[in-house]
Amino acid sequence: MLSTFLSHQRKSFWRSRNKGGSIATQIIIGFFMLYFLVIAVGVGFGMTIFLPKIFPNQNVMTSFNGIILYYFAFDFLMRLQLQDIPTLSIIPYLHLKISKRKIINFLNAKALFSAFNVWPLFLFFPFIFLKIGAVEGPLVALMYVIAILSIMVFNNYFVLYLKRKSITNILFTLIGLAIVGTFAALEYYKVISIMAASNFVFSQMTTRPYLGLIFPGVAAAMFVINSNYLRRNLYVEEMGAKQEKKVSTDYPFLNRFGKAGELAALELKLILRHKRPRYSVIMGAIFLLYGFLFYKAPYIASDSFAKMIFAAIFMTGFSILSYGQFMFAWQSSHFDGLLINKIDFKDYIKGKFLLFTIICTIVTILASFYAFLSPKLLLLHLAAYLYNIGFCTVLVLYLATFNYKRIDITRSASFNFQGMGATQWILMIPFVLLPYLIYLPFGYLNRPYLGLMAIGFFGLVMLAMRSYWINYIAKKLELKRYKIAEGFRE
Amino acid sequence: MILEVKNLQKVYGDKTVVNIDDLQIVAGETVGLVGNNGAGKTTFFRMLLDLIRPTQGEVLSKGENVMHNGDWKNYTASFLDEGFLIDYLTPEEYFIFIGSLHNMSVADVSAYLTQYSEFFNGEILNSGKYIRDFSKGNQVKVGIAAALMQKPEILILDEPFANLDPTTQIRLKNLLKAQAGNMTTFISSHDLNHVTDVCHRIILVEKGRIIKDFKTDENTLQELESYFSA
Secondary structure (H helix, E strand, C coil): CHHHHHHHHHHHHHCCCCHHHHHHHHHHHHHHHHHHHHHHHHHHHHHHHHHHHHCCCCCHHHHHHHHHHHHHHHHHHHHHHHCCCCCHHHHHHHCCCCCHHHHHHHHHHHHCCCHHHCHHHHHHHHHHHHHHHHHHCHHHHHHHHHHHHHHHHHHHHHHHHHHHCCCCCHHHHHHHHHHHHHHHHHHHCCCCCHHHHHHHHHHHHHHCHHHHHHHHHHHHHHHHHHHHHHHHCCCHHHHCCCCCCCCCCCCHHHHCCHHHHHHHHHHHHHHHHCHHHHHHHHHHHHHHHHHHHHCCHHHHHCCCHHHCHHHHHHHHHHHHHHHHCCCCHHHHHHHHHHHHCCCCHHHHHHHHHHHHHHHHHHHHHHHHHHHHCCCHHHHHHHHHHHHHHHHHHHHHHHHHCCCCCCCCCCCCCCCCCCCCCHHHHHHHHHHHHHHHHHHHHHHHCCCHHHHHHHHHHHHHHHHHCHHHHHHHHHHHHHHHHHHHHHHHHC | CCEEEEEEEEEECCEEEEEEEEEEECCCCEEEEECCCCCCHHHHHHHHCCCCCCCEEEEEECCEECCCCHHHHHCEEEECCHHHCCCCCCHHHHHHHHHHHCCCCHHHHHHHHHCCHHHHCCCCCCCCCCHHHCCHHHHHHHHHHHHHHCCCCEEEEECCCCCCCHHHHHHHHHHHHHHECCEEEEEECCCHHHHHHHCCEEEEEECCEEEEEEECCCCHHHHHHHHHHC
C-alpha cells in the first residue's frame, strides 16, 4: 500500500499542471540542498580541526558533546518554520477502503523525506566514526549514531505534532530563537551552560553506553504520541490550521485618498491576510540589517557613498521590489472582478503608488536607526528614499504590465517560485545601475554630497512627474488588460 | 436598445466559440441564455463585460462600444464566477468596497443589506469568516447581492441558480421577477424550469450560434425540453 501511495505522489508531481515551474523549483531547491549538504559534509569532516580552534581550552570530545543539543535546538526552530505537514495529499484516500493505520503510516513515512533528516547525518557521523569510533570503540560510536538518529526522529515528529495542534506560528519561533539566544548569552557569560549539560548527557553515554538506549525510547514515545493523535483526528478539517474568527477592518487613514485609498486599503488587506505577500514585505524588514555589511567606518569617514549607495537603495526599496515583482498577479484570482467593477485604471495605479509610498516610508523610518553609526547615513537614506518612491515605483509598475503569470497566493511562501519570469530579473538591472550612473561623475569630482543630491533630485523629478506616469501606466494596463486577465484566469 | 451585439465572433485556434450576427436587447427585458456546455455562454458574457477581446465585431451598451470606455460600468453589474469576488475579505468588507465604488457610504450599504437578511438566511453577515471560507452557494449569494446592490440598469448573471439551495433559488427568482421592467436582466442557466419562469425571452445557443430567440409562453418549457432531449 505504501508503495501505491508513493507512486501516486510521484505521478502527482510529474503530471501537475505547472510541471515546468515545479521542476524548476525542485532544481533550485535541489541546489540549495546540495549547497548546504556540501557545507554539512565539510563541517562534518572538518570538525576534528574546527572544534579545537573554536573552543581552544577544552577537550575535543567535550566540545563535540556540547554542540549536539545546540544543533538540535536550532534544528527544531528551523523545522517549525520550514517543515510542511504532509496532509492534503491523503484526502482522496480517506473515504476509501483503506485502514487508517495505513494512511497514518504513509503520512509518517512521508514526513521523514525532509532535508532536515539528512543534514545531521553528514554533520555528526564523520566525527563519530573517525574520532569516537577510534578512541572509544565501536559500541560507543554505535550508541552515538543511535542517539543522533533518535533526536532527529524526535524533532521530526515533535514539530509535526506541534504543527498539527496548530500551536505554532512565527511568534513561537521568534520566542524560541530568543530563548536559545539567551542560553547562548548565559553560556558566554558563564552563568549556566547548555554545553556543559549537553556534554554531561553524552559523556555519560561514553562511560555507560547502555544509557544511549534512552534516546530511541523517547523518540519512539514521540512517534507513538504523534501517530495516536493522527489516528484520533484523521479528519481533513482538523488537520489543517484552526480557524479563528475573522473581523472586518477599516483603515481610516487611507480613506482620505478617495478611491485610490480604498484600493490601497484593499491591497493592504491582501498583504496582511496571505502568507506569501506578507513574507515578501517582511523580507524588506530583514534586509534592514544589510547596512551592517556595507556601512563600514572608513567608508563613512571618507564619504565614500558609492560603496554604500547600493545598500541604502536596496534596504529602503527591497519591499517595493520583492512585492512589486509580482505586481497585479497578487490579485490574479479576482482580477476579472476588478475589471468589471467601476474602477478607473488611473485610480488603480494611484492606489499602488500610494501603497508603495507608505511601505517605503515606513521602511525608511525604520532604517534611520543607522543614524547611530553616523547622521550622514540619514542623508544617504533620504536620497535612496526619494529614488525609490520616485523611480523604483514607476519601474516596478511599468514592468508589472508585462506580467501575465497567475499566482496562487494561498500557497506557502518559502521556496515558492510560481510566477517568476524574466521580468523579475530585468527589473534588477536599471534599479541597481541607475543610481551609480547618476552618482559617478560627482564621485570622480570628489563631490559626494552633490552626488547624493543628484540622486535625490532625480527621485524628486520623477515624483513630480508622478501624475504623468500614472496616466502612462494606466494606459498601458488598459491596452494589455485582456492579455493580463487571460493569463491570470489560467 | 440598451444592449446591441453586432457580428460578434470569438475564435480560439480554428474553433469559433462565439458567432453572433445580431442581437438586440431592449431596456427592461429579462433574457435567458440557454445552451449545453461548450455553447459559448460564458465566453459571450465575458465579451459583454469586456473581459476578453472579441476576434471580430462589437458589443454596444447604450450605443457605445464597451471596449472604448468604461462608462457601461456605471450601470452594469454582474456575477459570472468566484473570480469576481475578492475572497480574502469578509462579506461586509466586500459590500462596503463595492458600495464605495458607487459612492455609497457605509451606512447606505448596511441599510441596503438589511433587506437581504432573508436571502442570506443568517449565514453571511457577521459570520466571522472570509469569503473564501464560505461554501460555494454562499459565495454566489454574496456575489449576487453585491451585484444587485449597485442598482444596475443591466444585470448579468452566469448560472446563478447552480450551487444555490432550493429555498434560495426560489427567493432569487422572486427577486429577479420583482425587478422585471426596471432592470435589463441577462442570465444563463441550465435549469429550464427556472429560466422559463423568470425570463420573458429565451435565447438558445449551440456551438456559439443563436439558433432560437423567442418570447416565453406556456409552451416554452416543453419546447426547450424537446429540443434538449433530441
